[in-house]
Amino acid sequence: MARKEIIALLLAGGQGSRLGVLTKNIAKPAVLFGGKYRIIDFTLSNCINSNIDTVGVLTQYQPLKLHSHIGIGKPWDLDRRNGGVTILTPYQRQEKGEWYSGTADAVLQNISYVEELSPKYVIILSGDHIYKMNYSEMLEFHKKKNADATISVIDVPWEEASRYGIMSVTENSKIYEFEEKPGNPKSTLASMGIYIFNWEILKDYLQKDHDNPNSEHDFGKNIIPGMLKDGRKLYAYKFVGYWRDVGTIQAYWESNMNLTERIPEFNLFDPYWRIYTLNPVYPAHFIGETGKVMKSIVAEGCIIHGTVINSVIFPGVTVQEGTVIQDSIIMSDAFIGANTEINCCIIGEGSVVGNSVRIGVGEFAENRYNPKVYNTNITVVGYNTVIPNGTILGRNVVIDNHIIPQDFTSSVIPSGGYLIKGGDEQ
Amino acid sequence: MKRAMGIILTGGKNNRLKELSSERSIAAVPFGGKYRAIDFTLSNMVNSGIVNVGVMTQYSIRSLIDHLGSGKEWDLDRKTDGLRIFPPYLSETGTGWYKGSADALYNNLTFLERSDEEFVVIANGYSIYNMDYGPMLEQHVDKDADITIACRALDDLTENDRKTLGIVEIDQDSRIVDFKEKPLNPTGNLGSMGVYIMKRKFLIELLEDSAAKGYTDLVMDIIIRSLDSMRIYAYIFTGYWRPLNSIQLYYRANMDLLDPRIRRELLMDRRKIYTKVKDEAPAKYNEEACVKNSIVADGCIIEGTVENSILLRGVRVMKGVHISNSILMQGSTVQEDAQLNYCILDKGVVITSGKTLNGDQEWPLIVGKNIIV
Numbered sequence: 001m002a003r004k005e006i007i008a009l010l011l012a013g014g015q016g017s018r019l020g021v022l023t024k025n026i027a028k029p030a031v032l033f034g035g036k037y038r039i040i041d042f043t044l045s046n047c048i049n050s051n052i053d054t055v056g057v058l059t060q061y062q063p064l065k066l067h068s069h070i071g072i073g074k075p076w077d078l079d080r081r082n083g084g085v086t087i088l089t090p091y092q093r094q095e096k097g098e099w100y101s102g103t104a105d106a107v108l109q110n111i112s113y114v115e116e117l118s119p120k121y122v123i124i125l126s127g128d129h130i131y132k133m134n135y136s137e138m139l140e141f142h143k144k145k146n147a148d149a150t151i152s153v154i155d156v157p158w159e160e161a162s163r164y165g166i167m168s169v170t171e172n173s174k175i176y177e178f179e180e181k182p183g184n185p186k187s188t189l190a191s192m193g194i195y196i197f198n199w200e201i202l203k204d205y206l207q208k209d210h211d212n213p214n215s216e217h218d219f220g221k222n223i224i225p226g227m228l229k230d231g232r233k234l235y236a237y238k239f240v241g242y243w244r245d246v247g248t249i250q251a252y253w254e255s256n257m258n259l260t261e262r263i264p265e266f267n268l269f270d271p272y273w274r275i276y277t278l279n280p281v282y283p284a285h286f287i288g289e290t291g292k293v294m295k296s297i298v299a300e301g302c303i304i305h306g307t308v309i310n311s312v313i314f315p316g317v318t319v320q321e322g323t324v325i326q327d328s329i330i331m332s333d334a335f336i337g338a339n340t341e342i343n344c345c346i347i348g349e350g351s352v353v354g355n356s357v358r359i360g361v362g363e364f365a366e367n368r369y370n371p372k373v374y375n376t377n378i379t380v381v382g383y384n385t386v387i388p389n390g391t392i393l394g395r396n397v398v399i400d401n402h403i404i405p406q407d408f409t410s411s412v413i414p415s416g417g418y419l420i421k422g423g424d425e426q
Numbered sequence: 427m428k429r430a431m432g433i434i435l436t437g438g439k440n441n442r443l444k445e446l447s448s449e450r451s452i453a454a455v456p457f458g459g460k461y462r463a464i465d466f467t468l469s470n471m472v473n474s475g476i477v478n479v480g481v482m483t484q485y486s487i488r489s490l491i492d493h494l495g496s497g498k499e500w501d502l503d504r505k506t507d508g509l510r511i512f513p514p515y516l517s518e519t520g521t522g523w524y525k526g527s528a529d530a531l532y533n534n535l536t537f538l539e540r541s542d543e544e545f546v547v548i549a550n551g552y553s554i555y556n557m558d559y560g561p562m563l564e565q566h567v568d569k570d571a572d573i574t575i576a577c578r579a580l581d582d583l584t585e586n587d588r589k590t591l592g593i594v595e596i597d598q599d600s601r602i603v604d605f606k607e608k609p610l611n612p613t614g615n616l617g618s619m620g621v622y623i624m625k626r627k628f629l630i631e632l633l634e635d636s637a638a639k640g641y642t643d644l645v646m647d648i649i650i651r652s653l654d655s656m657r658i659y660a661y662i663f664t665g666y667w668r669p670l671n672s673i674q675l676y677y678r679a680n681m682d683l684l685d686p687r688i689r690r691e692l693l694m695d696r697r698k699i700y701t702k703v704k705d706e707a708p709a710k711y712n713e714e715a716c717v718k719n720s721i722v723a724d725g726c727i728i729e730g731t732v733e734n735s736i737l738l739r740g741v742r743v744m745k746g747v748h749i750s751n752s753i754l755m756q757g758s759t760v761q762e763d764a765q766l767n768y769c770i771l772d773k774g775v776v777i778t779s780g781k782t783l784n785g786d787q788e789w790p791l792i793v794g795k796n797i798i799v
Contacts (some may be wrong), residue, residue: 035708036724074498075705260710268707269727279703283693284459284723284738286684294715299708300460300724303686313708 004083006139006196007119008052009110011103012040012127013060018248020373021382021400021420022348023062028247029127030065032331032349034259034268034275035297035312038069039246040127041277044085048076049273050135052123054083056113058106060090060099075276088113102217108206114199122202124195124219130255130266131243132273133194138237142196148232149201151175151224152194154239164190165220167236175234180220189236192243195219201232242266250376253346256312256329260295280315280332290321299332306336320355328360337389345393348382348401354389362394365416374398374418393417430545430563431626432471432479434464435527436490437552442590442671445794446772451483452670453551454490456738456755456773458683458693459723462493463670464551465701466692472500473697474559476547478507480537482530487513499700510537526642532633538626546629548644550620554679555667556692556699559623562661566623571659573628573649575602576621578663585612590671592618592645594660602658605650616660618645619667666691677770677790680736680753684719706739714745730760751787769793 016028023031029040040057047055055078059066072078073085088110090099100106107114107124114122121142123135133152142150153167161182167189168177177186205223209215215222228234242265246252258264268275282301287293291304298304301316306323313319314331320338328342331349336342340353343360347353360379367374374380379393382401388408393399394415403419413419436453446455453464464481471479479502483490490511496502497509512534514524524530531538531548538546545566547559557576566574577594580587588609594616595604605618622644624632632648641647649658666688668679682688693699706725711717716731725740730747737743741754746763758775760766766777768785774796777783781799785791793799 262712269710269725274705275707276705279705281698281700283461283683283689283699284721284736285709286686286689286721287717287719289719291718293711293717295711295713297708297710298722315708 004054004117004119006052006121006123006135007054007056007083007114007117008047008123008125008135009107009114010040010043010047010055010057010125010127011106012057012066013063013100013106014126014128015061016128016247018373019252020249020370021380021398022249022252022346025062025383025401026065027059027061027063030062030069031246031252032314033130033246033252034256036279036299036315037275037277039130040066040069041275042130042132043125043127044070044073044076044078045273045275046131046133046135047125048078048276050133050137052135053078053080054117054119055085056088056110057085057127058088058100058110060106063087063089069278071278075278077276083117086113102215102222103219104206104209104215104223105217107202108210108217111203111206114203119199122197122199124193124197126193128247129192129243129245131192131239131241132266132270132275133239133241133243135194135196138194139196141237142235145173145235146233147196147235148198149224149227150196150235150237152192152239153189153236154192154243155188156190158185158188161185161188161190165193165224166190169236173236173238175228175236178224178228178234180225189238191220191224192239193220195224196237201227249346249374249378249380253329253376253378257310257327259297259312260310282315288321291319306338306340314349331383344377344395345379345381348380348385350384351381351386353381353387354391356389357387357391357393359387359393359397360395361392362415364395365414367396367398367416367418369398369418369420429543430474430476430547430559430623431541431543432476433531433546433548434467434471434479434481434551435530435548435620436464436481436483436487437550442673443676444673445792446673446676446770450489451485451487451551453483454493455552455670455676457554457670457676458680459721459736459738460704461699461701462490463554464490464493465699466554466556467549467551468494468500468502469697469699470549470555470557470559471547472502472700474547474557476559477502477504478541478543480510480512480534481551482524482527482534483511483513484524484530487511493702495702499702501700512537526647527644528633528636528648529642531629531644532637535630535633538630538633541626543626545623546626548622548624548629550669552671553619553667553669554692555619555663555665556695556697557621557663557665557667558697559621562621562663563623565661566659569600569659570657572624572652572656573658574623574661575649575658576619576663577616577660578619578667580615580617583617584674586672587675588612588617590675591669592620594618596660600660600662602653602660605645605653607645607650616662619663620669622649623661673770673790673792674788677753681734681751683721683736684734704739715743752785752790772797775799 012029078085285302288305292307299315305321306319316333322339328345337355340357379397385403388405502509709726712729718733730743742759752769758771761779765782772795776798
């Protein structure tokens with residue numbers, strides 16, 4: 001196999017637990033985003049658009065959807081004889097089998113994958129963010145600085161800085177201090193969780209980290225601080241542009257809504273930076289005689305007879321006559337009945353909303369199921385769920401995946417209410 | 427249906443579709459929002475279980491070859507069988523340009539000889555329909571026919587449409603007793619769909635025999651001459667079918683997709699129509715958009731009024747624009763306050779601000795590729 005200069009390791013094993021029912025059965029990178037994509041598509045497309053043609057995708061949490069989505073990497077032109085996409089799941093070894101216990105551990109457990117390709121550099125990515133970035137420019141920077149590791153950073157507002165890993169850098173972009181989620185941040189340069197390492201050096205640190213029983217085996221918490229302590233040359237590569245962690249319901253909703261702006265900050269129409277995904281086989285969408293669509297994005301296969309305002313509609317959605325959908329995200333293949341009103345809501349893939357249903361009624365109330373996750377005006381309806389005719393749902397309501405009409409004990413669920421089946425959610 | 431192989435004929439040179447087919451084969455004409463005409467026949471073959479498909483191409487083949495690629499979208503990028511494209515070629519015995527459908531097949535006899543399916547389904551690549559060839563093959567076997575031709579009642583086609591077809595007469599047993607190709611005064615209500623089934627070995631013999639006689643056309647030289655000597659049967663198809671034989675047929679077939687019943691039968695069936703994927707973003711509607719009874723493909727950005735129209739990929743409709751009863755192909759742009767009625771814009775057309783273009787329902791106005799109006 002021809003040697004690669006750089007390969008990517010894409011960490012896609014996280015649950016993203018703050019997306020609630022949306023990530024109950026699928027990993028966060030596999031969550032639908034932007035009218036036809038899944039979150040991981042943005043990072044995978046960045047790879048191929050940056051001429052990185054060898055990508056190891058490390059999966060762990062609920063990987064089924066992710067695996068079937070990625071397949072052999074065809075949509076991204078990553079079905080290669082030499083390189084391409086490889087899915088790396090935790091596996092059994094002779095002595096024992098182990099789950100990935102942290103981001104660094106996940107890479108360590110796949111050392112043999114990297115060794116076989118023996119690249120000079122490795123770029124560590126996560127499949128959780130929405131952004132367009134040319135990694136090859138970051139690599140140029142890394143080489144020019146003759147760095148041992150380069151961390152991509154973005155300027156964040158002071159008030160948010162304590163949520164991130166914050167770097168302090170010299171004029172020359174050399175990192176001299178790194179603090180994970182500091183109480184009193186000393187700078188506003190936040191780590192984006194994107195690292196380029198010289199593989200030989202990283203390998204050493206991974207091994208050392210593995211042998212340290214007190215380590216959490218995390219890049220941000222252990223590997224980077226360790227390298228810094230040893231006086232390694234770490235540089236910060238400043239990224240300017242749209243970058244969002246869509247890890248909460250609010251952030252996820254907002255980021256989708258951004259796309260309906262006249263000139264969105266994040267442009268999906270860029271012919272020089274296409275976002276690739278597994279395209280469903282659907283005809284172009286149809287807007288009926290009674291249909292009305294404004295300030296929205298609508299994907300293929302949809303049939304719209306109702307009114308859609310300020311919303312994101314994924315492939316294969318049907319909206320019946322007399323229905324008004326506003327400020328909402330309707331995922332693939334959902335069916336919305338007639339004379340229904342949907343306000344500020346996320347409807348999961350394959351769900352059915354009956355006739356004369358009203359969603360998003362009334363005022364905000366604290367969620368009685370899990371206020372840590374559900375704490376906005378947004379009502380979330382899970383995947384493959386049926387909302388029977390005439391149901392009324394308030395705001396900040398959560399309805400589980402796979403709910404059938406018989407699960408409803410009342411036709412009204414007021415704001416802050418929930419309908420969750422017994423199961424494995426926290 | 428590993429029992430049959432498929433051959434798609436993409437047609438000779440003609441300007442049936444005027445500007446739309448002057449630079450591309452009719453089989454490659456964009457249709458219905460995101461498709462090319464050939465997608466229908468090719469998907470029909472794949473959905474009928476045919477995985478060994480040859481496409482005979484002749485004129486203006488660049489866009490067709492670009493579209494078909496390796497056959498990936500139809501799952502025809504196979505190690506064994508799959509999609510093969512046969513443009514004309516020169517050799518010591520080969521004659522260059524195909525002189526007709528039979529000549530095209532004869533020049534690629536090796537393909538027929540090396541295949542091992544018992545039957546061949548031959549179909550043209552410029553008809554819009556969603557059909558399972560399986561039952562037709564069953565009937566072919568049951569009737570012990572030499573050739574079976576798919577036929578359809580022509581109630582929903584005009585006299586002018588019929589003049590572009592082969593008109594067929596059958597007896598009580600569905601045996602074809604008369605076949606008139608493109609008659610000036612069409613009588614009879616049954617038309618050939620240009621889909622033929624026969625045994626592969628039978629076709630090889632037929633082609634060798636006709637080559638010796640100097641015959642070049644499958645219909646005119648072989649079928650019509652052999653009605654008495656061969657058992658040629660009609661298989662009656664009752665679904666939606668339109669050959670893109672004229673601008674009127676092309677225009678109406680596109681507009682037919684606005685009918686939910688036809689759209690469902692053609693495009694939303696469990697037998698899906700596959701096409702080359704372009705990775706466009708979902709369509710975007712801005713505040714001023716007003717779209718009614720229209721089909722809109724990915725990649726469009728709309729801020730004007732659109733009704734009874736079909737927008738293919740990546741069309742831009744700016745503010746104050748009014749489009750009705752029109753077909754806009756990939757990447758065309760309609761600038762502020764322009765008005766279009768009964769128009770067909772080919773790929774990449776730009777209609778500048780304030781222009782008004784009016785066609786007629788029977789003669790839609792066609793604007794050729796990349797023209798700036």
